[in-house]
Amino acid sequence: MADTPRPIYRRVLLKLSGEALMGDGSYGIDPRLMEEFAEEIVQVHRLGVEMALVIGGGNIFRGVSAASQGMDRATADYVGMLATVMNALALQQALEKRGVATRVQSAIDMKEVAEPFIRRRAIRHLEKGRIVIFAAGTGLPFFTTDTAAALRAVEIGASVLLKATKVDGVYDADPVKVPDARKYDRVTFDEVLHKDLKVMDATAISMARDNKLPVIVFNLRKSGNILKVVAGEPVGTLVQGGSNA
Numbered sequence: 001m002a003d004t005p006r007p008i009y010r011r012v013l014l015k016l017s018g019e020a021l022m023g024d025g026s027y028g029i030d031p032r033l034m035e036e037f038a039e040e041i042v043q044v045h046r047l048g049v050e051m052a053l054v055i056g057g058g059n060i061f062r063g064v065s066a067a068s069q070g071m072d073r074a075t076a077d078y079v080g081m082l083a084t085v086m087n088a089l090a091l092q093q094a095l096e097k098r099g100v101a102t103r104v105q106s107a108i109d110m111k112e113v114a115e116p117f118i119r120r121r122a123i124r125h126l127e128k129g130r131i132v133i134f135a136a137g138t139g140l141p142f143f144t145t146d147t148a149a150a151l152r153a154v155e156i157g158a159s160v161l162l163k164a165t166k167v168d169g170v171y172d173a174d175p176v177k178v179p180d181a182r183k184y185d186r187v188t189f190d191e192v193l194h195k196d197l198k199v200m201d202a203t204a205i206s207m208a209r210d211n212k213l214p215v216i217v218f219n220l221r222k223s224g225n226i227l228k229v230v231a232g233e234p235v236g237t238l239v240q241g242g243s244n245a
């Protein structure tokens with residue numbers, strides 16, 4: 001029997017791609033995938049890792065796309081933030097089915113479905129072993145859930161920001177558009193910014209850099225990857241400060 005993985009982090013912020021939830025569909029949530037992701041998150045949580053989650057909304061609505069078709073950008077962004085609340089509630093349900101206590105905290109007040117975001121309360125939930133899902137991004141238009149993830153990670157004192165997405169790391173060009181793009185095992189925040197590598201937005205990268213928060217970008221669609229990353233296995237790309245030597 002395989003050894004139980006030993007986590008190297010005490011508290012993590014896991015950012016889940018909304019788009020990855022679509023699976024092979026073109027919109028919404030693939031229920032089978034949601035169950036798979038929830039199962040893996042619960043396995044990591046059972047290792048004793050304090051887990052906070054941020055989930056994107058790209059499977060339902062992206063403000064910038066709607067704005068390009070004529071919708072007012074701020075309004076479109078509020079719709080996008082509400083989309084992340086839908087994903088958060090669906091994920092909460094999938095986690096709680098597995099017997100884990102969770103709390104959703106929303107950056108936009110909606111007391112019938114979620115707690116408001118209160119930093120000290122979120123930390124207390126984590127200390128009590130609850131999984132906390134941060135919904136509605138930062139609560140502000142013109143931002144993204146990647147920035148919300150970096151912000152919340154810093155606020156709760158997470159040791160690392162894990163960006164679980166559709167690609168298996170940071171490349172020297174968008175691998176979806178450039179088939180021979182080369183993947184980095186490690187890259188600095190400054191390189192990501194200077195080369196304008198768009199795997200995460202610049203605000204999120206700057207916030208992580210300024211607060212010395214390491215970021216690991218990896219593929220959510222490869223089963224077992226979250227466990228591997230938390231156990232310190234070299235999966236995806238590590239983005240951090242300093243040199244890559």
Ligand SMILES: Nc1ncnc2c1ncn2[C@@H]1O[C@H](COP(=O)(O)OP(=O)(O)OP(=O)(O)O)[C@@H](O)[C@H]1O
Nearest residue numbers: 017018019056058165170171173174176197198199
């Ligand atoms: N240099 C790069 N290296 C890796 N991926 C890149 C790069 N440039 C652009 N990308 C794109 O960035 C995407 C990941 O970021 P994006 O913010 O769009 O998605 P997400 O955060 O996974 O989804 P969501 O917004 O739905 O939560 C990848 O799908 C990839 O095509």
Ligand SMILES: O=c1ccn([C@@H]2O[C@H](COP(=O)(O)O)[C@@H](O)[C@H]2O)c(=O)[nH]1
Nearest residue numbers: 056057062063077080081137138144145
């Ligand atoms: O702080 C935030 C976070 C998100 N938005 C809007 O929501 C959508 C979905 O989030 P993704 O990060 O793209 O998954 C985003 O396109 C924005 O429109 C926001 O305004 N502020």
